[in-house]
Amino acid sequence: MQLEGGFIDYSMLSGCVFVKDYGVTQSRGEDKPGLYHVDISGRQPKLEPAKRISTQHIAVNGAFTDSTKAAEKLPEFIERGYKPDTTKDTLKDSGYSLFYNDCGPGIRSDFRQFFDTSNIRGGTEVAKKLAQLVQIEAKHEKEICWTLHEKGHAVFKRALQLALAEISPADKARLAKHKVFYANPTMNLSVIDRYRQQAGMQLAPQPPLLNNFSLEQTWVTGNFASETHVSMRQLKEQGENGLANVTSGHIAGNALARGLMVGTSYGLPAQFAAASVAGWVLTWGTIALSNMGGANQKIIENNADVLNHMKGFLPQKRA
Numbered sequence: 001m002q003l004e005g006g007f008i009d010y011s012m013l014s015g016c017v018f019v020k021d022y023g024v025t026q027s028r029g030e031d032k033p034g035l036y037h038v039d040i041s042g043r044q045p046k047l048e049p050a051k052r053i054s055t056q057h058i059a060v061n062g063a064f065t066d067s068t069k070a071a072e073k074l075p076e077f078i079e080r081g082y083k084p085d086t087t088k089d090t091l092k093d094s095g096y097s098l099f100y101n102d103c104g105p106g107i108r109s110d111f112r113q114f115f116d117t118s119n120i121r122g123g124t125e126v127a128k129k130l131a132q133l134v135q136i137e138a139k140h141e142k143e144i145c146w147t148l149h150e151k152g153h154a155v156f157k158r159a160l161q162l163a164l165a166e167i168s169p170a171d172k173a174r175l176a177k178h179k180v181f182y183a184n185p186t187m188n189l190s191v192i193d194r195y196r197q198q199a200g201m202q203l204a205p206q207p208p209l210l211n212n213f214s215l216e217q218t219w220v221t222g223n224f225a226s227e228t229h230v231s232m233r234q235l236k237e238q239g240e241n242g243l244a245n246v247t248s249g250h251i252a253g254n255a256l257a258r259g260l261m262v263g264t265s266y267g268l269p270a271q272f273a274a275a276s277v278a279g280w281v282l283t284w285g286t287i288a289l290s291n292m293g294g295a296n297q298k299i300i301e302n303n304a305d306v307l308n309h310m311k312g313f314l315p316q317k318r319a
């Protein structure tokens with residue numbers, strides 16, 4: 001059966017369906033979006049087109065000018081999300097998978113992200129291709145660790161939306177073995193994490209990574225509050241087995257640090273420094289609301305979605 005972005009080779013016997021082969025359809029040419037196996041044991045990463053995820057770790061990039069640059073830089077983000085069990089040295093032995101997102105730089109990249117975050121035109125073709133990969137991997141019992149980088153969050157969010165509309169309850173149950181790490185998100189974390197929850201996937205052992213010097217990643221996307229919300233959700237999910245640095249005090253401290261940067265690192269007028277205090281208060285308020293759950297949690301997520309779609313109307317300064 002040929003799918004948009006993939007295929008499944010199957011046979012039927014006595015009412016039973018047997019899957020013989022599956023994979024994603026690889027685009028022709030260099031630096032095309034799709035799945036690759038990455039070997040980083042040498043000086044330069046080696047990329048080979050792949051039909052399926054053959055490693056424990058897979059990364060979805062959201063920046064970088066080409067696939068080689070992405071393959072070279074992403075291991076440090078994988079390590080940040082899954083240490084101490086996974087490091088750049090362990091990845092040299094095992095390799096990892098890369099779903100290359102040819103998002104490109106500048107306004108073209110921003111528009112493509114907008115299509116995936118807002119669902120206009122049903123999302124990008126890259127997101128549709130990633131959705132097929134999620135559907136295919138949901139048919140197999142194996143642990144997969146996802147690392148999302150910058151605009152890769154928007155592609156993954158849209159891919160989950162598409163995949164969840166198609167997969168069976170049994171396939172969805174297998175996604176519980178998947179984990180997700182958020183690295184330098186350029187869309188709202190509460191929004192994407194809502195779909196991660198719907199898929200039944202787990203959060204990575206490390207909290208989300210934000211570049212506090214990036215206005216886009218923190219204030220424009222609403223992640224100055226959503227990072228708190230998602231980190232507290234992570235603390236709840238992992239309980240006593242969570243890492244020690246995922247604590248209410250640590251989370252609020254990060255928020256205060258982001259707030260103090262408003263009038264300095266972001267280059268905004270001095271009067272905006274008052275936002276640091278407001279941001280700190282909002283952070284602790286978000287912690288309280290996240291512990292209450294229910295309707296309050298829904299309000300936070302809906303407001304986060306609004307903030308995410310307002311980003312095109314706000315000034316941005318990238319790190």
